[in-house]
Amino acid sequence: MIAVNDRSTTSRNHPSIWDKEHFSITIGSILAFTIIAFQGLALATIAPVLAEDIGGRNLYGWIFSAFLLPQIVGTVYAGREVDRHSPARVFLIHLVFFTLGCIVAGAAPSISWLFLGRAIQGFGAGGIASCVYAVVSSAYEDKLRPAILAATSAAWVVPSLIGPAIAGFVAEQWSWRWAFFGLIPILLAIAPLTLPSYARIKPHNLTAKADRRLQLAIVLAIATGLFLAGLEIRPWIAGAAVAAMGLGGLITTLTRLLPEGTFTARPVMPAAILARGLGLGGFAVVETYLIFSLKDFGGVSATRVGLILTVTSILWTVGSWLQSRWDRATGPAHRPRRLATGFALVFAAALGIFLCVAILQEIWLWAGLVGWGIAGIGIGLAYPTAVSIAFVNAPAGMEGKVSSSMILIDLFAFSIGVGLGGVLLAFAESTGRSTELGAALAMSLGVAMLALAVVAGLRTRHLPVTSPSPSG
Known part of the structure; x- marks a missing residue:
């Protein structure tokens, strides 16, 4: 993509994400991310209830994996199509899939039907996110992107504050099924807000031929499934063999799906991704095993652990707002510094928590609040900044591919990191080591990833001082 037609003179002189030209796209994009965030947080709350109701306690983890694997395919498919067709068309297709998934999951008479509904939802959600990111790259000029990225980051805060509580209340008072059905009116409201504006955005690559990215995405989903399944197989040797096979397929396929030079942090766009x-x-x-540590041997109640997550979500939004203000004051030239600074804050906080658990064999509520609060600000500074750097260096007509690449590597790093962390924890406990040591081993993986993130962030310092003129 992409060109936006009929821009007003007023918008050119005083552009804002809330001006007449961008208002409906901004609201629709925020709602799209809000609905994806809400369903994930709500499901985490109601999953034990629905597993008990329709069976499937022995397949509990696959309630989430059934969403993740098709999400990979939907992400790549939408990223490819949005560079070749109108984003309105691509967005509508995935909005319909997501809505259909809510209906199937909500009406599921058995766990297999729930898996089907979650799979349809996942395909839709992957495409929605990929499409929105591509539109952010295309419909907003570079100096507006930090602001819209801060706004979409805020879209995760409200669901994190009220999503679990609402889902739990609905499940207790009526049925867990309404946690799915209740999303449908919001999905119907998103369409009129986004589609007219998305229809004005025209793709550059109308004549581009389809590539093999979709087939590779399917292979990637299968490899991810093998990896996740291998983590649950016993005995350990058989599980390790299956997981290693899946991990090999993951890495091989990702190197072909992501921009060349991503795994070597080639400046500038690949390093940012x-x-x-x-x-x-x-x-x-680190957050996953911080929560585990606080509840398991830190003696912290679930309610107080939830307080840490709430504070972190709020401070993530504060960090996103700060990066927008920082960008407005200094421009693109300071983005690499902001990226490295943000991830350095997260690294420092994670290292402190890791050392606390590894050396002192203890963790306290105040340490989680302070440490992970700092991490929240850091991730808020860095995460949207990486997107801005990637988009300003994306080749014209490749916004969809870059968008899907960012979401793919997020999914890869998240699922592999948390999964391997669980293996380290289980290994420590199965060999007679303490739970504290196992949690520290799991956290060490996150700390190492954050150190590499800082290094990759520093590799974006070749970013030009003046950004290219907007494609819109």
Whole structure:
């Protein structure tokens, strides 16, 4: 993509994500991310209830994996198509899939039907996110992107604050099924807000031929499934063999799906994509096992653990707002510094928590609040900045591919990081080591990923001082 027609003179002179030209795209994009965030957080709350109701406690993890694997395919498919067709068409297709998935999952009479609904949802969600990111690259000029990225980051805060509570209340008072059905009115509201504006965005690559990215995405989903399944297989030797096979397929396929030079942090765009993926993955790993440690041997209640997550979500939004203000004041030239600074903050916080668990064999509520609060600000500074750097260096007509690449590496780093962390924890406990040591080993993986994210962030310093003129 992409060109936006009929821009007003007023918008050119005083552009804003809230002006007449961008208002409906901004609201629709925020709602799209909000609905994806809400369903994920809500499902985490109601999953034990629905597993008990329709069976499937022995397949509990696959309630989430059934969403993840088709999400990979939907992400790549939408990223390819949005460079060749109107984003309105691509967005509508995936919005319909997501809505259909909500209906099937909500009406599921058995766990197999729930898996089907979650799979349809995942395909739709992957495409929605990929499409929105491509539109952000195309419909907003470079100096507006930090602001719209801060706004979409804020879209995760409200669901994190009220999503689990609402889902739990609905499940207790009525049925867990309404956690799916209740999303449908919001999905119907998103369409009129986004589609007219998305229809004005024209793709550059109308004559581009389809490539093999979709087939590779399917292989990637299968490899991811093998990896996740291998982590659950016993005995360990058989599980390790299956997981290693899946991991090999993952890495091989990703090297062909991601921009060339991503895994070597080639400046500038590939390095920004790698930094974002490693940073988010490392953040997720440390957060996952911080929560585990607080509840398991830290003596912290679930309610207080939830307080840490809430504070972190709010501070993530604060960090996103700060990066927008910072960008407005200094321009593109300071983005690499902001990227490295943000991930350095997350790394420092994660290292402190890791050392606390590894050396002192203890973790406290205040350490989680302070440490992970700092991490929240850091990830808020770095995560949207990586997107801005990647988009300003994306070749014209490749916005969809770059968007899907960023989401893919996020999914890869998150699932592999958390999965391997679980293996390290289980290995420590099965060999007679303490739970504290196992949690520290799992966290060490996240700390290492964050260190590499800082290094990759520093590799974006070749970013030009003046950004290219907007394609719109």
